[in-house]
Structure formats: structure tokens, C-alpha cells
Amino acid sequence: MDQDALAARFEADRGHLRAVAYRMLGSLSEAEDAVQEAWFRLSRSDVSEVHNLSGWLTTVVGRVCLDLLRSRAARREDPLEYYIPDPVVREEGAADPEREALLADSVGLALLVVLETLAPAERLAFVLHDMFAVSFDEIAPIVDRTPAATRQLASRARRRVQGATPAPAPDATKQREVVNAFLAASQAGDFEGLLAVLDPDVLLRVDGGVLTAAATKLIRGAEAVTAQALTFSKFRHSARPVTVNGAAGLVSLTNGVPVGLMAFTIVEDRIVTIDIVADPERLAALGVH
Missing domain, CATH: 3.10.450.50 (Nuclear Transport Factor 2; Chain: A,)
Structure with missing residues (x-):
């Protein structure tokens, strides 16, 4: 696949990748940086044998986000419970397809606040599996654990999320x-x-x-x-x-x-x-x- 075709293929997945990165990071600017890093890695890689490029890109973004979360945890001094992640704001009545795509599966701010309290590997396992249906076999190498241990990470995260995140009124x-x-x-x-x-x-x-x-x-x-x-x-x-x-x-x-x-x-x-x-x-x- 030549560079132009590769770029077009990447652009088709950009919205999905931004949605993954936003849920992982809770930061709009860092999510954009993670997606851009995924493009750099794609452009330097031989993907001729990759049969599911969307899946490959999702795991690449996951790796980038995991590194960012670990770096953030190492340097952050303020208590996580006081930090509110970046909200996605839209003026009422205004159409904004890009922002609506970012929230296609709906992720409330209260949920993002809870995700901020998870360990980086727990957050990745939960987001990729529960929100984007990535298998534990695919997630395990990213967090350097067995699929069974990765399942446990997601399970722990799920209990935290369900216990702390109320189901909002849909109306x-x-x-x-x-x-x-x-x-x-x-x-x-x-x-x-x-x-x-x-x-x-x-x-x-x-x-x-x-x-x-x-x-x-x-x-x-x-x-x-x-x-x-x-x-x-x-x-x-x-x-x-x-x-x-x-x-x-x-x-x-x-x-x-x-x-x-x-x-x-x-x-x-x-x-x-x-x-x-x-x-x-x-x-x-x-x-x-």
C-alpha cells in the first residue's frame, strides 16, 4: 500500500482512534497527540501482512496512551479525585459532527472522572475491552500480562466504574x-x-x-x-x-x-x-x- 492509500486508510479510522484515545486519556489535546503518534508509527511500519489494520491501529493507540498515562501518573502531584477531565462541549442546537463522533457511544464526564482513578493498565483493559470490544488476547501483550490476568484487570476496573458511576437520565x-x-x-x-x-x-x-x-x-x-x-x-x-x-x-x-x-x-x-x-x-x- 503506497503512502497516499495508507494515509486515506488512516483518515477513515481517525474518528474511531480519537474516541479510543479520549476515553483512555480524558484529554482532548493528548488524544490528538496519541492519534498523530499512531500515524507516525504506521507510516514507518510494514503492514503488508496486517489483515485487520483498524485493530492494529487501535492497539497502537492503546500502547501510546498507556505510556502517556504511566508518565502522567509518575509526574502528577495533585490528587486525582480533584481533577476533572476535558469535557466535550457543544452549543445547544449547533451541529458538530466531529465532536458527536467523539461521543458516539456516549461517555459522561462522571465516568471519565472515575476512569482517572484507575491504574493505567486497568484503564486500558477496561476501555479497550468494555467500550471497544477488543479481545483480552489482543490487549494482553500491550499490558505485558496473560489474557487471564488482563481479564482480571478489566474486571477490577468494571467493579470500580459500576460502583461509582450512576446511570444518567437518558431524556x-x-x-x-x-x-x-x-x-x-x-x-x-x-x-x-x-x-x-x-x-x-x-x-x-x-x-x-x-x-x-x-x-x-x-x-x-x-x-x-x-x-x-x-x-x-x-x-x-x-x-x-x-x-x-x-x-x-x-x-x-x-x-x-x-x-x-x-x-x-x-x-x-x-x-x-x-x-x-x-x-x-x-x-x-x-x-x-
């Missing part, structure tokens, strides 16, 4: 109604209205970035989260609706400038998690404006 209209009720109650300083839409064990995660006074914090429980939400009214924040990883979200604005991106996980009629990215640099990099 987009109902999600938006709940988020609108939350926003209205926040801006009105309506304590009872907030309690009505928050799960008793609601978890608020705020990632303000290392240079932001907002700081990073976790707040659990409806009354504590309500007290935090009521501070919104003091600053007269306005907000506009967006979709965050396929679910209802908000961009909070002060004087027209984005100061926070809010993602909600809603189960039935209650908000069970709120994830806020309040780092100005990340908001700009995500294209939130």
Missing part, C-alpha cells in the same frame, strides 16, 4: 428541565428549590486549576452543595445552556466572560453530581466563550 428534555430549575433556584437564592432538585448525597467537584483562587474542592451532601450554589446569586452570574459530553450543562458568565463550565449527572429527577471547570486557561483551550 435530554428532562435533563434540561432539572438544570433550568437548579439555575433558577440558584439565582433566586431559593434554598428549598435547590434541595428539591439535588440528590441527598449529591457530589460537587470544582477544578479551578493550579493558578485559580476558586481552588479545587469536593463538596458532598445536598445542604452543603446548596450553600455553595447560593453564592452564585451574590455575583449575579448569568448562564447559557450547552451540552457537555452529551448531557445538559451550563456556561456561567460574569460580564459576558465565561468563568465556569458546569456539567450535571441527573438520575431520574435529581442531580447526583455537578462537575465545574473554573480554570480560565482550560476554558479557553476547550473553546468555551
Whole structure:
């Protein structure tokens, strides 16, 4: 296969590879870097004997991502539970086929937060097998384990994910109604209205970035989260609706400038998690404006 044909073949798989890398890394820029590295490796390799090029590329991206995760784990100092992965943000009503393809199988932000807490090999085994149906025989060489041991990695990860990730409400209209009720109650300083839409064990995660006074914090429980939400009214924040990883979200604005991106996980009629990215640099990099 000549280089032009190889490039065309790679482009046909690019969307799939970006989706794999995004779930592995939780970073849009690193996912793009991993896909580009896969192209470099492909362009330097003899793949004439490769019968399933898509599968070969998926495992290459997996190897690249595993190396990045291990490197990240070695250098990261901040606690993982305070880090919110890159959300995929889309303005409501706007068509964005590339971003929709990235989330074709739907991956909520709450799930990505849980994936951040997994060991790199566990994350790879779970993502490749459970999300992309790659066999344990194919995954085992990447993590340098037997297929049976690789199955155990995925099983451990699956238990963590199922235990910590609620199944969100699939109805987009109902999600938006709940988020609108939350926003209205926040801006009105309506304590009872907030309690009505928050799960008793609601978890608020705020990632303000290392240079932001907002700081990073976790707040659990409806009354504590309500007290935090009521501070919104003091600053007269306005907000506009967006979709965050396929679910209802908000961009909070002060004087027209984005100061926070809010993602909600809603189960039935209650908000069970709120994830806020309040780092100005990340908001700009995500294209939130």
C-alpha cells in the first residue's frame, strides 16, 4: 500500500482512534497527540501482512496512551479525585459532527472522572475491552500480562466504574428541565428549590486549576452543595445552556466572560453530581466563550 492509500486508510479510522484515545486519556489535546503518534508509527511500519489494520491501529493507540498515562501518573502531584477531565462541549442546537463522533457511544464526564482513578493498565483493559470490544488476547501483550490476568484487570476496573458511576437520565428534555430549575433556584437564592432538585448525597467537584483562587474542592451532601450554589446569586452570574459530553450543562458568565463550565449527572429527577471547570486557561483551550 503506497503512502497516499495508507494515509486515506488512516483518515477513515481517525474518528474511531480519537474516541479510543479520549476515553483512555480524558484529554482532548493528548488524544490528538496519541492519534498523530499512531500515524507516525504506521507510516514507518510494514503492514503488508496486517489483515485487520483498524485493530492494529487501535492497539497502537492503546500502547501510546498507556505510556502517556504511566508518565502522567509518575509526574502528577495533585490528587486525582480533584481533577476533572476535558469535557466535550457543544452549543445547544449547533451541529458538530466531529465532536458527536467523539461521543458516539456516549461517555459522561462522571465516568471519565472515575476512569482517572484507575491504574493505567486497568484503564486500558477496561476501555479497550468494555467500550471497544477488543479481545483480552489482543490487549494482553500491550499490558505485558496473560489474557487471564488482563481479564482480571478489566474486571477490577468494571467493579470500580459500576460502583461509582450512576446511570444518567437518558431524556435530554428532562435533563434540561432539572438544570433550568437548579439555575433558577440558584439565582433566586431559593434554598428549598435547590434541595428539591439535588440528590441527598449529591457530589460537587470544582477544578479551578493550579493558578485559580476558586481552588479545587469536593463538596458532598445536598445542604452543603446548596450553600455553595447560593453564592452564585451574590455575583449575579448569568448562564447559557450547552451540552457537555452529551448531557445538559451550563456556561456561567460574569460580564459576558465565561468563568465556569458546569456539567450535571441527573438520575431520574435529581442531580447526583455537578462537575465545574473554573480554570480560565482550560476554558479557553476547550473553546468555551
